Amino acid sequence: MIDFGFQKAKSSTVNLDNVDMRLYYALAEKEPDIKRCMECGSCTAACTSGPFNGMSLRQVIHGLQRGTDVRQMVSGCMLCGKCSMVCPRGINTRHLLLTISRIYTK
Numbered sequence: 351m352i353d354f355g356f357q358k359a360k361s362s363t364v365n366l367d368n369v370d371m372r373l374y375y376a377l378a379e380k381e382p383d384i385k386r387c388m389e390c391g392s393c394t395a396a397c398t399s400g401p402f403n404g405m406s407l408r409q410v411i412h413g414l415q416r417g418t419d420v421r422q423m424v425s426g427c428m429l430c431g432k433c434s435m436v437c438p439r440g441i442n443t444r445h446l447l448l449t450i451s452r453i454y455t456k
């Protein structure tokens with residue numbers, strides 16, 4: 351196959367048999383602010399880790415809302431808190447990430 355230096359994006363289709371909303375509901379109870387996210391991506395643009403490991407809080411929140419496993423991506427966060435400073439909705443994103451990590455490590 352010819353390498354053009356780019357490829358088709360991976361499918362974002364969700365297999366409904368694998369959807370597990372328990373984490374999102376548990377999280378929304380502890381961190382109701384997550385419902386205020388408008389997925390603007392400011393946190394992702396400011397992320398310290400993102401350029402090195404693909405960390406994207408926007409994708410994490412989107413994934414949780416779709417019931418997919420975002421454990422791998424969350425592990426790339428170093429809890430620097432930069433995303434908290436740029437969120438236009440005033441969400442304490444650092445605390446949100448900490449809570450997500452705690453739920454995953456239970």
Ligand code: SF4
Binds near residue numbers: 392
């Ligand atoms: S900056 Fe705030 S509102 Fe925007 S995607 Fe991130 S968490 Fe959501």
Ligand code: SF4
Binds near residue numbers: 397400428443444
């Ligand atoms: S706290 Fe995590 S998600 Fe937020 S900017 Fe820092 S590394 Fe990125």
